[in-house]
C-alpha cells in the first residue's frame with residue numbers, strides 16, 4: 008500500500024530490472040492507458056445545494072473503453088476562461104450499459120466544480136477520460152479487469168464483510184462499490200460510516216435509504232454529523248482517535264472485516280489507517296483514496312509552467328513513448344521541472360488529471376535514467392518496484408531519462 012507519510016514524500020527511483028516475478032495486481036488491473044473522448048451529457052441531477060450527479064452517454068463504439076470496476080474515476084477536461092482545466096471525479100453507480108455517472112461536489116474556489124455545478128446542462132459535450140484507478144475490491148486482484156468478472160467473483164465468494172469510511176463526496180466511489188457488492192452476493196455484508204458536516208450536505212441520501220430498504224439485514228449506514236447534533240453523541244462531532252476507537256468497538260464488527268475502504272480528506276483517511284494498523288489489520292485489507300494530498304503548499308495543477316529555454320543552459324534530455332510514438336524534449340536543469348511539464352511542451356496529449364500525485368493518470372514506466380519523485384499517493388509498492396513513476400511528480404536526476412507511457 009502506498010505510504011501517505013512524509014517518508015514516501017521523496018523517492019529516488021531508477022529504472023528497474025525486469026524479473027519473471029513481476030505480477031499484475033489490482034492496481035495494474037485497474038489501470039489502462041487513458042484517453043479522452045467527447046461524451047454527451049445525458050442528464051444532470053442535483054444531489055445537494057453543492058453537488059450534482061452527471062450522466063454521460065457512452066456510444067457503443069466506445070463501450071469497451073468506458074467499462075469500469077466500481078471505485079474507479081474519470082478525469083474531465085474543459086477550457087474555462089481560456090484555461091485548460093482537468094479534474095478527476097469518481098464514478099457513483101454500478102456499471103450500466105451505455106452510460107457512466109459521476110458526482111461533482113463544488114469545492115470552495117474550485118474552477119471545474121463551480122463551472123459544472125453552475126453551467127453544465129443536458130446535451131453539453133465534455134471531454135471524458137477512460138476510467139482509471141485502483142480503489143477497487145481486492146477481489147479484482149486476480150487480474151480481473153471487467154465489471155462482469157468482478158460480479159462473478161464476488162458471487163462465488165463465501166460470506167464477505169466490507170466496511171467503508173467515507174467523508175463528504177468520498178461517498179461517490181463507495182456507493183458504487185456497495186451497490187455492486189451487495190447485489191453480487193446474498194452473503195455480502197456492508198457497513199458504511201458516512202461523515203458529513205450537516206444533514207443538508209449528505210449526498211445520495213435517498214439512494215442510501217433505498218439501498219438500506221433493499222438489503223435491511225446486510226447493509227448498515229452510520230451517519231456521523233460533525234456540526235449538527237444527532238441523538239447519539241458517538242455520531243456527533245469531529246472524528247478523532249477516541250471517537251474512532253469507540254466506533255470500531257461499538258458500531259462495527261471491526262475484527263471480522265474482509266476489506267476496508269477509506270475515502271475522504273487526508274487527515275481522516277490517515278487516522279483510520281493508523282487506527283486499523285494499531286488494531287493489527289493487515290495493509291492488504293485496506294484500500295483508500297484521497298481527495299487532496301493534505302499539503303496546502305502543493306499547488307494543484309502545477310502544469311504548463313513556463314520555462315525559460317536558454318540553449319546555452321545545461322539540459323536534461325527526456326525521451327518518452329506515448330501511443331507508440333516517440334517524443335524528445337530538452338528540460339533545462341535550472342528549471343527543475345517535472346517530466347510531465349516538459350513532455351507537455353511537445354505533446355499536449357500527455358495524460359494527466361490532478362498534477363498532484365494523487366490520481367495516477369500520469370503514470371509511466373521509467374526505462375532508463377533516474378528521477379526524484381516528490382509525492383506519491385497513487386502508486387502501489389509493486390508498481391514502484393516495477394519502475395513506474397508519476398511523471399507529474401518526477402524530476403530527472405540523470406542527464407537523460409526515458410519513460411514509457413504505453414507500458
Ligand code: FES
Pocket residue numbers: 358359360361362363364365366367368369370385397398399400
Ligand atoms: S496527474 Fe494525477 S498523479 Fe500525476
